[in-house]
Structure formats: structure tokens, C-alpha cells
Amino acid sequence: MIAYLAPPQLAEFLPGCNLPPVPHTGTRVVLLRHGYSTFNDAECFQGSSDQSELTARGVAASQKVGQFLAHCPIDAVYASPLKRAQDTVASVLPYLKAPKLKRLAASALLREIDLPAWEGLRYETVRSQQPVAYRCWRETPEQFQMTGNHCKLNEDEAQPSAFYPVRDLYQRAQQFWQMTLPHHRGQTLLVVSHGSTNQALINTALGLPPCQHHTIQQTYNGLTVLDFETPHCEQGQLHVLNLTVGDRLPPVQGNKQGLRLLLLPCQANASPDPALTTLLQGETVQAAVVEGWEGSRNYPCHQAAQSLLKHNPETVVLSVQRSQLWHQWQAAIHRSLNAHTHTGLTTVLAVAQPAPLQHFLRTLLTLPSRSNTVALQSNTLSVVHYPSTQEHPILQGMNLSAVV
Numbered sequence: 067m068i069a070y071l072a073p074p075q076l077a078e079f080l081p082g083c084n085l086p087p088v089p090h091t092g093t094r095v096v097l098l099r100h101g102y103s104t105f106n107d108a109e110c111f112q113g114s115s116d117q118s119e120l121t122a123r124g125v126a127a128s129q130k131v132g133q134f135l136a137h138c139p140i141d142a143v144y145a146s147p148l149k150r151a152q153d154t155v156a157s158v159l160p161y162l163k164a165p166k167l168k169r170l171a172a173s174a175l176l177r178e179i180d181l182p183a184w185e186g187l188r189y190e191t192v193r194s195q196q197p198v199a200y201r202c203w204r205e206t207p208e209q210f211q212m213t214g215n216h217c218k219l220n221e222d223e224a225q226p227s228a229f230y231p232v233r234d235l236y237q238r239a240q241q242f243w244q245m246t247l248p249h250h251r252g253q254t255l256l257v258v259s260h261g262s263t264n265q266a267l268i269n270t271a272l273g274l275p276p277c278q279h280h281t282i283q284q285t286y287n288g289l290t291v292l293d294f295e296t297p298h299c300e301q302g303q304l305h306v307l308n309l310t311v312g313d314r315l316p317p318v319q320g321n322k323q324g325l326r327l328l329l330l331p332c333q334a335n336a337s338p339d340p341a342l343t344t345l346l347q348g349e350t351v352q353a354a355v356v357e358g359w360e361g362s363r364n365y366p367c368h369q370a371a372q373s374l375l376k377h378n379p380e381t382v383v384l385s386v387q388r389s390q391l392w393h394q395w396q397a398a399i400h401r402s403l404n405a406h407t408h409t410g411l412t413t414v415l416a417v418a419q420p421a422p423l424q425h426f427l428r429t430l431l432t433l434p435s436r437s438n439t440v441a442l443q444s445n446t447l448s449v450v451h452y453p454s455t456q457e458h459p460i461l462q463g464m465n466l467s468a469v470v
Contacts, residue, residue, distance in 0.1 A: 080138060080291070082341075082467040084443050085305055088139075089295050093247050094254040095271075095302075096138065097264050097290040100146075100154040101128040106286065109189050112150075112260075113181035120153045127287045127312070128154045132161030134289075134311045134469065141253035144246065146260060147172030154287075155258050175242040178260035179235045182214030204457070207232040208276040232266075232276045239266035247297035264290065271302030272439045274431060281431060283308055283451075283462045285316050304440050307448075307464035314345045316462040318411060318451055325399065326413045326462075329427075329448040330374060331420040332366045338373035339445040341468035349413060351378045357418035358385050370445075371417040381415070399452070420444070430459055440464065 079085045080096075088094045101124025105112040112118050120128070140162065145155045152172070184192055193200050203210045213228045246255070259267070264284045266276075271292050274281070284290070288308040294301060308316050318326065328351070332338070354375065358365040368385070375381050399414075416423065420442045427433075427440050430450065442448060442465060449462040 080289075080306070080309075081134065082469045083291070083306055083309070083465070084446075085291065086293070088252065088254055089293055090252050092294040092296050093250045093252075095292045095294070096135070096140070096254065096256050097267060097284075097292065098131065098154070098158070098256065098258045099261055099264050099284045099286055099288050100148075100151045100258060101125060101157065102286045103150045105186075111181055111184040111187055111189065111192065112178060113185040114148070114177045114179065115185040116148050117186070118148075118150050120150055120157070124150075124286065125153070125157050128157035129161065130311045131287050131289065132158035135256070136161050136163050138162070138256075139254055140256045142250060143256045143258070144173055144176060144242075145258040146176040146178065146263065147174060148177055148260070151176070151258050151260065158256075158258070173242065175238045175245075176257065176259040176263055179231050179262040179266075180214075180229075181212065181231055183212050204280060206277065207279040232262075232279050235262060235266045236270060236276045236279075239263065239270045242267065243270060243298075247294055251297065268292065268302075268304065268307075272304060272431070272433070273301075274433075278432070278458075281458060281461060283316060283319065283460050285310055285313075285462075287311065288316070288463075302439065305465060308462060309466055309469065311469055314347060315349065315447070315449055315466075318462070319460075320453060323411055324454055324457075325452040326411055327399070327450040327452070328413065328415045329423045329442070329450070330370055330415060330417045331423050331442045331444050331446070332370040332417055333419060333444045334366050336366070336444040338370045339468070340373060342374055342445060342447065343376050344468045345447055345466065346374065346377060349378075351375060351381045351413045351415050353382045353384065354415040354417065355384050355386055356416075357422070358387075367417045367419070371415065374415065374417075423448070427461070427464070430461060 101120045103112065103118040103120055103124055105118035107121055135158065143155065145151050210230065210232055211228055212231055257267070261284045265279055265282050268282055268290060269278060271294070285308050288310050289306065290308060291306040293303045293305060295303070310316060354371055356371045357367045371383065424440065424442050427442070427448065428435060428437055431440070433439055446465040446467050448464040448466065451460045451462050453460070
């Protein structure tokens with residue numbers, strides 16, 4: 067859906083987010099997942115069916131996003147044609163400080179992943195009755211195959227056949243970037259789509275293959291910011307991932323157990339942000355690994371950790387020298403996962419200068435060691451969830467700040 071809006075006169079792009087200027091020769095993209103829907107509430111697969119619509123909770127959260135984006139200098143809006151995405155757009159647009167939309171259109175490339183055999187089925191039903199297929203979907207998504215009616219690229223009508231849903235989705239995502247970015251140099255786009263579609267858009271922008279489809283999380287009404295220096299996909303830079311307005315940390319999906327890692331970059335010239343403590347209200351942090359050495363209480367990483375853990379006085383804090391940080395951090399993850407036999411969630415905080423934490427994220431996403439596609443910012447939190455030793459870790463959020 068394309069709609070041209072006049073930019074406001076305010077300089078701040080997103081409240082609380084430290085973003086560079088919009089690339090002059092490229093494009094900034096703000097991705098938004100649709101609000102909470104009736105199928106989400108029923109814990110059912112939605113796929114590209116259009117039977118689901120926003121709940122009252124989904125409408126209210128989408129309106130909050132509109133208020134948050136009120137002064138964001140958006141030049142054009144694209145959206146999925148499905149009702150839950152269109153209703154999200156309708157809830158957001160009235161709050162933008164811009165003239166009335168000149169045109170409202172939809173891009174079929176942004177519809178949700180095609181899962182015809184699962185649409186309307188509860189997650190637990192699929193897990194229990196189709197365990198092999200579900201395991202393939204979660205563990206090797208690029209090999210996941212399904213039979214049913216689906217629309218191939220460049221076809222308007224659904225055709226019954228066997229196909230690879232995730233592979234097809236990534237082809238659609240690449241086609242969307244290729245068709246859209248060249249027309250918006252120096253501009254900012256708002257793209258409203260779905261969980262799996264947004265995951266494919268982000269991964270193709272970063273050059274990640276379909277086998278990593280479940281590596282990045284997208285929450286209802288979550289905001290993600292990507293920059294493209296040139297109008298080419300696979301050259302994107304991820305600035306913010308899955309920022310949820312009015313919420314704290316992104317919710318853990320599934321059984322809400324395993325190991326959750328919180329990454330807090332700190333720098334000598336940056337004072338701790340007291341507002342970050344709001345992200346951890348109601349959360350229990352069992353342990354923290356802090357770059358530094360014993361007795362160095364004035365070291366910036368220790369100051370940042372003390373500020374963030376204000377409401378967690380029982381947290382066990384381990385101070386590690388910088389040269390040993392990566393080794394100790396990996397060892398701590400391994401020990402925590404192997405020792406985690408009970409149900410529930412264990413949360414561990416890592417506080418260090420940006421370089422070792424960025425190295426950790428690049429390794430997690432299998433990006434080249436010198437890749438600049440992800441850059442951590444001081445006084446923000448990034449969240450990684452390890453569901454278990456058997457499952458791949460999930461990047462739940464990146465460069466999250468405290469927003470209302």
C-alpha cells in the first residue's frame with residue numbers, strides 16, 4: 067500500500083531511539099507487525115487466510131504505535147492486503163501528523179506465509195498430531211514442504227500442489243525489496259505486514275538464508291528499523307528490532323522456559339540511563355556477567371550494571387576481565403543450558419563494551435566477522451532467548467529503549 071505523507075518539522079526520528087540520518091542514496095524502512103488478532107487469541111495458525119481480524123487489544127496497541135510514530139517523517143506506507151494488517155494501518159494513520167492519504171493500495175507480496183493445510187488449526191493440535199512436519203517447520207524451515215492451494219509468484223489464482231512455504235516467502239520478500247527500494251531514495255517507508263513475512267524481509271535485508279527463518283522474533287505491533295545505503299536488498303543495516311510501545315521486554319514465545327540473555331553495551335563517555343530499569347520491572351535477573359575486574363566499581367560497565375539491576379538486589383554478579391569475556395560468556399551459556407532442567411525461565415545479563423557483544427550477535431546470526439549490518443548502541447538492551455539445548459537461539463529484540 068502506498069501513501070505519500072508530508073514530513074514533519076521535528077528532528078527526532080523515533081522517541082528514545084538514537085538513529086543516524088536517513089541515507090541520501092538509499093531508504094529507511096520501519097517494519098510493523100500487525101496487532102493482536104482473533105486467531106492469535108485462539109492460538110491458531112493464520113497463514114495467508116483472511117478470516118482473522120484485530121481484537122480490541124490489537125486495535126488499542128496499534129493506536130499507541132500511531133501515537134509513537136506521530137512525528138516520524140514517513141514518506142510512503144506499504145501494507146499487506148489481509149484484513150488484520152489493513153486494520154492495523156487504519157488504527158495507526160490517524161495519529162500521524164501528515165495530510166490525508168492520497169491513495170490506499172495493497173501489495174500481495176506482503177501477505178503472510180502460505181500455510182493452507184494448517185490455517186485455523188491450533189498450534190498444539192499441529193504439534194501433537196503432525197510432530198514430524200512441525201519439527202521440520204521449526205528446525206529446518208527451508209526443507210519444510212506442504213500440499214495445498216497457494217499463489218505462486220506472478221499468479222493471481224491459487225493452485226493445488228506441493229510447495230515449500232518458507233522458500234516461496236523469501237522469494238516474495240526479495241521481490242518486494244527489488245520492486246520497492248529503487249523508487250524511494252532518501253525516503254522513509256512504513257511497511258505493515260505479518261510475523262513470518264517481516265522475518266523474511268529482515269533476513270533477506272541482512273543476507274540471511276531461509277534456514278534461519280526462526281532466528282529473529284517479531285512480536286505483535288513490534289517495530290523494526292532497517293536502513294539501505296543503496297537500493298539493493300541484502301545490504302541492509304539493522305538499527306532497531308522488535309521495539310514494542312508501552313511494553314517491557316519482548317514476550318518469550320512457546321513454553322516460556324530456557325535461558326534468556328540480556329545484552330547491555332556501555333561506553334566510558336555514556337552515563338547509565340535510569341529509564342532502562344523500567345524494562346526490567348517485574349523481571350528477575352538471576353545472574354550478571356560484567357566486563358571489568360574486582361574492585362573496579364567506577365568502571366562504566368559496573369555503573370551501568372548497578373543502575374539496571376536497581377530492582378534486582380539478589381542478582382549474582384560476576385566480574386570478568388575483557389580478554390576473558392568472550393570465553394567466560396560462552397562457558398556461562400553452556401553451563402546454564404545444561405543445568406537448566408526445571409521448567410521456567412532463567413535470565414542472565416551481560417554488560418560490556420559494544421565490540422564483544424556485537425561479535426556475539428554476528429556469531430549468533432552467522433554474519434561475517436566484519437559485517438556492519440548490526441550495530442549495538444549504548445544504553446539499550448538486546449535480548450536473546452535459548453529455548454533449550456536442542457533449539458536454535460532467537461534474537462528477540464535489539465537496541466531496545468524505554469518508551470511509553
